[in-house]
Amino acid sequence: MTNLHTTDDGPRDAPVLLLIHGSASSARSWDALLPLLTGTHRVVRIDLLGHGRSAKPDDAAYDVPEQARRAGEALDRLGAGHAVVVGHSSGGLVATALAERRPALVTALVLVDTGPSLDTYIGPQVAFDAGQWARLTDEQIRQAMASAFGRPGHEAPAPLVDDVRGMTFTSFTATQRGAVEYLARQAIPDRLRALGTPVLVLFGEDDRRWRPSSSLAAYRAVPGARVVPLPGVGHSPMLEDPPRTAEALLAFTASPALSRESPARPRP
Numbered sequence: 001m002t003n004l005h006t007t008d009d010g011p012r013d014a015p016v017l018l019l020i021h022g023s024a025s026s027a028r029s030w031d032a033l034l035p036l037l038t039g040t041h042r043v044v045r046i047d048l049l050g051h052g053r054s055a056k057p058d059d060a061a062y063d064v065p066e067q068a069r070r071a072g073e074a075l076d077r078l079g080a081g082h083a084v085v086v087g088h089s090s091g092g093l094v095a096t097a098l099a100e101r102r103p104a105l106v107t108a109l110v111l112v113d114t115g116p117s118l119d120t121y122i123g124p125q126v127a128f129d130a131g132q133w134a135r136l137t138d139e140q141i142r143q144a145m146a147s148a149f150g151r152p153g154h155e156a157p158a159p160l161v162d163d164v165r166g167m168t169f170t171s172f173t174a175t176q177r178g179a180v181e182y183l184a185r186q187a188i189p190d191r192l193r194a195l196g197t198p199v200l201v202l203f204g205e206d207d208r209r210w211r212p213s214s215s216l217a218a219y220r221a222v223p224g225a226r227v228v229p230l231p232g233v234g235h236s237p238m239l240e241d242p243p244r245t246a247e248a249l250l251a252f253t254a255s256p257a258l259s260r261e262s263p264a265r266p267r268p
Contacts (some may be wrong), residue, residue, distance in 0.1 A: 003054060003055035004046055004047065004048075004049060004054045004055075004070055004074055005027070005046065005047040005052055005053035005054045006044065006045070006046050006047075006074050006077075006078070007027055007043075007044070007045045007046075008042070008043075008044050008078060009034060009038050009042070009043045009045075010037070010038035010039075010040075010041050010042040010043045011038075011041075011042055012042055013042075014040060014041050014042045015040075015041055015042065015083075015084065015107075015253065016041065016042045016043075016044060016075070016080045016081070016082070016083035016084070017037060017041045017042070017043045017044065017083060017084050017085075017086060017249075017253070018044045018045075018046070018071065018075060018080075018083040018084070018085045018086065018095075019033075019043060019044070019045045019046075019086050019087075019088075019091075020046065020048070020071060020085065020086065020087040020088070020091035020092075020094050020095050021045075021047070021048065021051065021052075021088055021091050022087075022088045022089030022090045022091045023051075023089065023090040023091075023172075023175045023176060023179060024051070024163065024164045024167060024172060024175070025051065025052075025088075025089075025091075025160060025163050026047045026051050026052025026053070026159075026160075026163045027045035027046060027047050027052055028052065028159045028160070028163065029088065029160060029163075029236070029238065029239065030043075030045055030238055031159075032238065032239060032242040033238045033242045033245060033246055036242060036243065036246035036250075037246060037249070037250070040250065040253075041253070042080070044074070044075065044078060044080060044083070046070075046071055046074050048067050048070070048071070048091075048094065048175075049062065049066075049067060049070060049171075050062055050167060050168070050171030050172075050174070050175055051163065051166075051167065051171070051175075052163055052166070056166075056167065056168045056170075056171045058168065058170045058171075062171060062174035062175045062177075062178050063174075063178040063181065063182070064090075064093045064094055064097045064178050064179060064181075064182035065097050065100075065101065065182075067094045067097070067178070068094050068095075068097035068098040068100075068101055069101060071085075071094060071098050072098055072101065072102045072105055075105060082104065082105050082106065082107050083105065083106065083107060084106075084107050084108045084109075084110060084252075084253055084258070085098055085099065085106050085107075085108075085109055085110070086109075086110040086112065086249065087109075087110070087111055087112065087114060088112040088113065088114070088236070088238060089112070089113055089114060089115075089209075089235065089236075090114070090175075090179040091112075091114075092109075092111035092112065092113075092114025092188070093114065093179055093182050093183065093188070095109055095110075095111065096109065096111070096114075096188055096191050096192070096195075097182065099195050099197050100191065100195065103195065103197065106197060107198075107258060108197060108198040108199065108200070108252070108253070108258055109192070109195075109197050109198070109199045109200070110199070110200045110201075110202065110249060110252065111188070111199065111200070111201050111202070111219075112202045112203075112237055112238065112245070113202065113203055113204055113207055113209070113210065113235045113236070113237065114188060114201075114210075115183065115188075115209070115210040115215065116187055116188045116189050116210075116214075116215050116218040116219060117183060117187040117188065117189075117218065118180065118183050118184060119214075120210050120211045120214045120215050120218070121209065121210060121211075122208070122209065122210065122211045123147045123208060123209035123210070124144075124147055126144050128169070128172075130169045133169040133172070134169070136164075136165065138161050138165075141156070141161050141164045141165065142155060142156050142161060144164075145160065145161070145164070146208075147208040147209050147235065148208075148209065148234070148235045148236050149208075149234045149235065149236055149239070149240060150204055150206030150207065150208065150232070150233055150234020150235065150240060151206075151234065151240075154234075154240075157239070187218070188218075188219075189218045189219055189221060189222045192219075192222045192225065193222055193223065196224075198224065198226075198255075198257055198258060199222065199224070199225045199226070200225075200226045200227075200228065200248070200249070200252040201216075201219040201225060201226070201227045201228065202228050202230060202237055202245060202248055202249070203215055203216055203219070203227070203228070203229055203230065204229075204230045204233035204234045204235055204236075204237055204240070205229050205230060205231045205232070205233065206231075206232060206233060206234045207234050207235045208234055208235060209235045210235070212229070216229055226252060228248045230244060230245075230248075
């Protein structure tokens with residue numbers, strides 16, 4: 001079994017939220033959001049393979065469908081039954097792939113600043129070779145992460161810098177390549193139309209990685225999608241404005257269509 005680091009918080013008999021971080025990040029990116037969710041939900045967080053405290057083998061597959069398969073297996077091991085799956089940035093690709101692979105497992109999707117297609121990307125092109133990777137300073141990492149926040153000058157928290165530094169060059173580049181390949185095969189709104197899964201899209205209006213106007217328009221074209229723009233927020237709402245992010249997420253999970261779902265099974 002692949003070594004995936006998993007955290008499991010909140011009441012075991014409450015509805016399950018699975019939180020999936022973006023590339024070069026970890027479950028710690030959700031820390032500020034966690035206490036706002038565990039009053040009403042069982043919150044499961046994972047470090048995707050190659051990230052955080054999970055294993056980082058050089059010979060593993062880091063493509064999006066494989067990461068989704070592992071996320072589903074993590075829920076299975078916890079006896080979660082089914083979950084609302086929340087993905088930030090490229091974590092939204094993994095969440096979507098999990099819904100494609102295991103539709104009975106995914107009650108609904110929440111995509112947080114997940115780019116809908118490659119042509120909406122406006123961020124910097126970040127590329128390193130293996131030698132550069134080994135010599136990266138904290139300042140270089142923070143510069144590369146600057147577009148993850150809406151407010152210029154916002155400094156990435158130290159734990160997230162550590163997450164980048166903790167990745168291997170292989171896991172970093174393979175993860176980036178996997179995300180590009182998944183988006184190139186089919187845009188996310190088209191995948192959502194085929195799925196028919198209830199979906200909430202949260203998108204910062206000051207996102208500096210994905211063009212907000214185009215992204216919001218693409219998701220609004222998905223029938224039934226609930227699209228919530230977040231003024232004054234950039235690419236990382238759960239870090240930049242946790243209360244507003246939690247409010248929108250909890251309003252969605254409390255909607256009548258989702259509350260009719262059967263409760264998750266307690267962990268054995």
